[in-house]
Amino acid sequence: MLESTNQRITSVGIDIGTTTTQLVISQLTIENTASGTLVPRVEITDKEVIHRSQIYFTPLLDRDLINAAAVSQIVESEYQAAGLTPEMIDTGAVIITGETAKKENAKAIIDALAGFAGDFVVATAGANLEAIYAGKGSGAAQYSAQRHQVTVNIDVGGGTSNYAVFHEGKAVDSSCINVGGHLIEFDRQGDRITYISEPAKIALESTGQRLQAGERVTLPQLRPIVKAMAECVVDVLKTSTHVGLTKELLMTPPLQLAQSIRKVMISGGVADYVYALNGPTTMAEVTAFGDFGPLLGWELRVSLEKAGFVLEKPNETVRATVIGTGTQSVNLSGSTIHLQENTLPLRNVMVISPFISTIPETPQKIAEVVKTQMLRLQVDHSEGVVAIAMRGPRTMSFADISILAQGLLLGLEDYLSTDKPLIIVIEADCGKVLGQCISASANRSLEMVCIDQLEVENCDYIDIGKPLMGGRVVPVVLKTLVFNR
Amino acid sequence: MAVANNELEKVIIQSVMEELAKKGLLSQKGKDHVMSAAMMDTPIVPNTESKEMVTFPPQEEMQISNPFNADAVKAMKKLTPARIGIGRAGTRPKTMSLLRFLADHAVAQDAVFLDVSEEFLQRMNLMSVQSAAASKDEFLQRPDLGRRLSVEAVKTVSEKCEKNVQVQILIVDGLSSSAIEANIPDLLPALMQGLKSSGIKVGAPFFVKNGRVWIQDHVASIVNSDLIISLIGERPGLGTAESLSAYMIYRPNENTVEADRTVISNIHKGGIPPAEAGAHLTDVIKQILAAKASGVKLNQQK
Numbered sequence: 001m002l003e004s005t006n007q008r009i010t011s012v013g014i015d016i017g018t019t020t021t022q023l024v025i026s027q028l029t030i031e032n033t034a035s036g037t038l039v040p041r042v043e044i045t046d047k048e049v050i051h052r053s054q055i056y057f058t059p060l061l062d063r064d065l066i067n068a069a070a071v072s073q074i075v076e077s078e079y080q081a082a083g084l085t086p087e088m089i090d091t092g093a094v095i096i097t098g099e100t101a102k103k104e105n106a107k108a109i110i111d112a113l114a115g116f117a118g119d120f121v122v123a124t125a126g127a128n129l130e131a132i133y134a135g136k137g138s139g140a141a142q143y144s145a146q147r148h149q150v151t152v153n154i155d156v157g158g159g160t161s162n163y164a165v166f167h168e169g170k171a172v173d174s175s176c177i178n179v180g181g182h183l184i185e186f187d188r189q190g191d192r193i194t195y196i197s198e199p200a201k202i203a204l205e206s207t208g209q210r211l212q213a214g215e216r217v218t219l220p221q222l223r224p225i226v227k228a229m230a231e232c233v234v235d236v237l238k239t240s241t242h243v244g245l246t247k248e249l250l251m252t253p254p255l256q257l258a259q260s261i262r263k264v265m266i267s268g269g270v271a272d273y274v275y276a277l278n279g280p281t282t283m284a285e286v287t288a289f290g291d292f293g294p295l296l297g298w299e300l301r302v303s304l305e306k307a308g309f310v311l312e313k314p315n316e317t318v319r320a321t322v323i324g325t326g327t328q329s330v331n332l333s334g335s336t337i338h339l340q341e342n343t344l345p346l347r348n349v350m351v352i353s354p355f356i357s358t359i360p361e362t363p364q365k366i367a368e369v370v371k372t373q374m375l376r377l378q379v380d381h382s383e384g385v386v387a388i389a390m391r392g393p394r395t396m397s398f399a400d401i402s403i404l405a406q407g408l409l410l411g412l413e414d415y416l417s418t419d420k421p422l423i424i425v426i427e428a429d430c431g432k433v434l435g436q437c438i439s440a441s442a443n444r445s446l447e448m449v450c451i452d453q454l455e456v457e458n459c460d461y462i463d464i465g466k467p468l469m470g471g472r473v474v475p476v477v478l479k480t481l482v483f484n485r
Numbered sequence: 486m487a488v489a490n491n492e493l494e495k496v497i498i499q500s501v502m503e504e505l506a507k508k509g510l511l512s513q514k515g516k517d518h519v520m521s522a523a524m525m526d527t528p529i530v531p532n533t534e535s536k537e538m539v540t541f542p543p544q545e546e547m548q549i550s551n552p553f554n555a556d557a558v559k560a561m562k563k564l565t566p567a568r569i570g571i572g573r574a575g576t577r578p579k580t581m582s583l584l585r586f587l588a589d590h591a592v593a594q595d596a597v598f599l600d601v602s603e604e605f606l607q608r609m610n611l612m613s614v615q616s617a618a619a620s621k622d623e624f625l626q627r628p629d630l631g632r633r634l635s636v637e638a639v640k641t642v643s644e645k646c647e648k649n650v651q652v653q654i655l656i657v658d659g660l661s662s663s664a665i666e667a668n669i670p671d672l673l674p675a676l677m678q679g680l681k682s683s684g685i686k687v688g689a690p691f692f693v694k695n696g697r698v699w700i701q702d703h704v705a706s707i708v709n710s711d712l713i714i715s716l717i718g719e720r721p722g723l724g725t726a727e728s729l730s731a732y733m734i735y736r737p738n739e740n741t742v743e744a745d746r747t748v749i750s751n752i753h754k755g756g757i758p759p760a761e762a763g764a765h766l767t768d769v770i771k772q773i774l775a776a777k778a779s780g781v782k783l784n785q786q787k
C-alpha cells in the first residue's frame with residue numbers, strides 16, 4: 001500500500017535550431033531521497049541519454065518557413081530508431097531556438113509536435129530558457145556547483161549566442177546576442193558569398209566593409225568582421241553597459257554581471273572550433289559547412305583569452321541544448337495533490353503572485369488582495385487556469401497558515417465557483433499543511449494542487465504533468481524565466 | 486597565582502573584550518564592567534541589573550580570514566549547521582567560536598534540566614501526569630523509571646482517558662522541555678486537524694513529565710488505542726536544543742521491541758517545520774492504521 005520508492009520515466013528533448021534539428025531520448029530515475037525520518041523529497045537522481053539522433057539540417061521551405069512535415073518525419077523516424085512510440089514518452093520539451101524562433105510558423109510546428117511527441121510533452125521557446133538548457137546540458141551548471149565558481153555558458157549556434165550564468169548550479173542571469181556562425185552563407189568549401197543576413201550587414205557596416213552576396217572573399221577580408229562579432233560576444237561578459245555594434249546586436253537586456261565571471265564554457269555548433277588546436281588557415285576550411293562557424297569559433301577563443309577569461313571544456317558541445325532540454329526541463333514537486341486523473345496535464349498555467357511584500361494579517365485582508373488581482377486578470381480577458389504563488393505564510397505558525405488558507409479560499413470564491421482547480425505554489429516548506437488547512441476550511445471537496453519549495457515569479461508560465469510516484473509528485477515545467485530579483 | 490600570570494590574564498581579558506566591543510557585540514558599559522573587575526583582581530559578579538545580552542554574528546558569517554574560495558565555504562556552510570568554516574587562532578578556536586560553543590552547550594543543558602512550564606500546559610489545555618521518576622536527577626540516572634507511569638498517573642489515566650480510540654497522542658518532555666514548548670503549539674493543532682479531517686477517532690492528548698519513549702507502551706496498555714504516538718523532546722545537540730521526534734507504534738505488547746516503532750525525527754524550525762510535520766504525521770498515521778503495523782513491519786509491507 002505504500003508507494004514505491006523509485007520510478008523511471010522517459011523524457012524527450014527536441015531542439016529545432018537555426019541550422020540543425022536534433023532529438024535525444026533520456027531515461028530519468030526519480031527517487032525519494034529523504035531518509036525515512038523525514039518528509040519525503042522526490043528528486044531526479046539519475047539521467048541517462050538512451051538515444052541521440054543524427055544531427056539534421058533544419059528543414060526549411062524557404063528562408064522564413066520551417067518544413068513542418070519534414071520535422072515530423074525526423075521525429076517519427078528517430079522514435080522508430082529508438083524503438084519507442086509516442087505513448088511511451090512521459091515528459092519532455094520541444095524547443096525552437098535562435099533565429100528559427102522568429103520564423104513565421106514556429107507556433108504551428110510546436111502544435112504539430114506536441115501531439116506527436118507524447119501526451120506530456122511541453123512546448124517551449126525563448127532565448128532565456130534556451131540558454132539555460134544549453135548550460136545545463138553542457139555541464140556548466142554542474143561545474144559551478146562542484147567548483148563553487150560562477151560559470152557562464154555561451155551556446156554559440158548558427159544565428160545567436162546564448163549566455164547563461166550559473167552560481168552554485170542555479171541559473172542567475174541570461175542574455176542573447178545576434179552572433180552565430182551561419183549569419184553569412186558561402187558555397188561549401190568555396191569563397192563565394194551566397195547570403196548575408198541582417199545582423200551580418202549591421203556588423204559589416206560597423207567595420208566599414210562592403211560585401212555583397214555573389215562576391216568572393218579572401219580570409220584576410222573576412223577575418224575583421226568575424227573578429228568584430230567575436231568581440232561583441234566577449235564584451236557582454238565584461239560590462240553591462242554597451243554601445244556600438246554590441247548594443248545593436250543584443251537581442252535581450254545584457255548580462256547584469258552581479259558577480260564577476262572568470263570561467264567560461266562554450267557549447268553549440270561552433271564550440272568544437274573554440275577548443276580546436278589550430279584555427280582555420282584557408283577559406284575552404286572556414287566554409288567547410290557553407291558558413292563561417294570555424295572562423296568564429298577560433299576568433300572567439302582568441303578574444304576570450306585576450307580578455308583574461310578561463311575557458312573550460314564542456315561535456316557536450318553541439319548537443320548541449322537538446323540534452324539540457326530532454327533531461328533538465330522537468331522539476332518534480334509534491335505536497336498536497338488532490339486531483340482527478342483527467343484534470344492533468346495542465347498547460348500554460350499563468351502564475352500570479354498577488355502579495356507584493358508580506359501577507360496581510362487577516363483572512364479578509366488576504367482575500368481583498370487576491371480578489372483585486374483576479375479582477376485585474378479578468379479585465380485582460382484571461383479566463384484560463386491560474387496558479388497563485390507566494391513566498392510563504394506570514395509566519396510558519398499553524399495559526400498564520402490557517403489564516404492564509406481561509407484568505408485564499410475567500411479571495412478565490414468566484415474563480416472556484418467555475419470548478420477550476422486550485423493551484424498554489426509556495427516557496428516555504430508548508431505545502432502539506434497549507435493544503436490540509438484549505439481542505440479543512442472549504443466545505444466541499446476541491447480539486448487542488450499545493451506545491452511547495454518551488455520558486456516562481458509573477459507572469460511565469462508553468463505546465464503541470466500527470467502525477468508520478470503513486471500520486472506523490474507532479475512534474476512541473478517552468479517556462480519563462482526572468483532574473484531581475 | 487604568580488604576578489606574571491596575573492598580568493597575562495589581564496592582557497588576555499582586555500584583548501577579548503576589545504575584540505567583542507569592536508564587533509559591536511558588547512557595549513562600552515559591559516566592557517568597562519568586566520575590565521574593572523579584572524584589574525582589581527575581584528571575581529566578576531554578573532551585573533544583574535543589566536539586561537545586556539551578547540548577540541552572536543549569524544552562523545553563516547565567514548570566519549576564515551583569507552579563504553581561497555569563499556563561495557565554496559559559504560556553500561558548504563549552507564548545507565550543515567555543523568561548526569565548519571570557523572577559522573582558527575593558531576591551534577585554538579577563535580573567541581567567537583568558543584563563546585558560541587559554550588552558549589550552545591548551556592542551551593542544551595537548560596533544555597534537559599528545565600521543566601515544561603505550568604503556564605504552557607494550561608495554555609495548551611493539556612492534562613499532566615508523571616512517570617515513575619520523581620525528579621529530573623532520578624529520570625537521568627534511572628531510564629527504566631522514565632519508561633512507566635507513576636502509580637498515581639496510572640490511576641489518572643485509567644479514570645480520565647477515553648478508551649479504545651484509534652489514536653492516542655502523548656506529549657512527553659523526554660530530553661528536551663524546550664522542544665515541547667517550541668513545537669507543540671504549531672504541531673498539535675495541525676495533527677489534530679489532519680486526523681479529524683480523515684475521520685480518525687483521537688483521545689484527548691495529555692502530557693507526561695519525566696518520560697521516555699517506552700512509556701507509550703504502558704499508556705497504550707491502559708487506554709487500549711490502536712496507535713499511540715509520543716511527541717517527545719530529543720536529546721539536545723549543539724546545533725539545536727529544540728528538536729522533537731514523533732515515535733509511533735501500532736498495538737504494543739510485552740513482546741514489543743524498538744524496531745516495532747516508526748520515528749519521524751528532527752522536527753523544529755530549522756528541520757521539518759512543526760506545522761508541516763503535523764500534516765505529514767497524519768499521512769504516516771493513516772498508513773500505519775491501514776497496514777495495522779509500524780516500524781520495520783510497516784516497511785516490509787511496502
Ligand code: B12
Nearest residue numbers: 036037659660697698699718719720743744746748750751
Ligand atoms: C540516542 C540515540 C540512540 C541511542 C539510544 C540510547 C538509549 N538507550 O537511550 C542508540 C545508540 C542505542 C541508538 C540506536 C539506534 N538508532 Co538512534 N538515535 C539516538 C538519537 C541521537 C537521540 C534519541 C533521543 O533523543 N530519544 C529521546 C529519548 C527521550 O528517548 P529514550 O526513551 O531516552 O531513548 C529511546 C529512543 O532514543 C529510542 N531510539 C533511539 N534510536 C532509535 C531508532 C529507531 C529507529 C527507533 C524506533 C527508536 C530509537 O531508543 C531509546 C531506548 O528506548 C536520535 C537522533 C534524533 N535526532 O532523535 C537517533 C535516531 C533516533 N536513531 C536512529 C537510528 C537509525 C538508530 C539505529 C537503528 C541505528 C542502527 N542502524 O543500529 C539504532 C536502533 C535502536 C534500537 N534499539 O533498535 C535514527 C532513526 C531514523 C529512522 N527513523 O529510521 C535517528 C533519528 C538518528 C538519525 N538521524 O539517523 N540511537
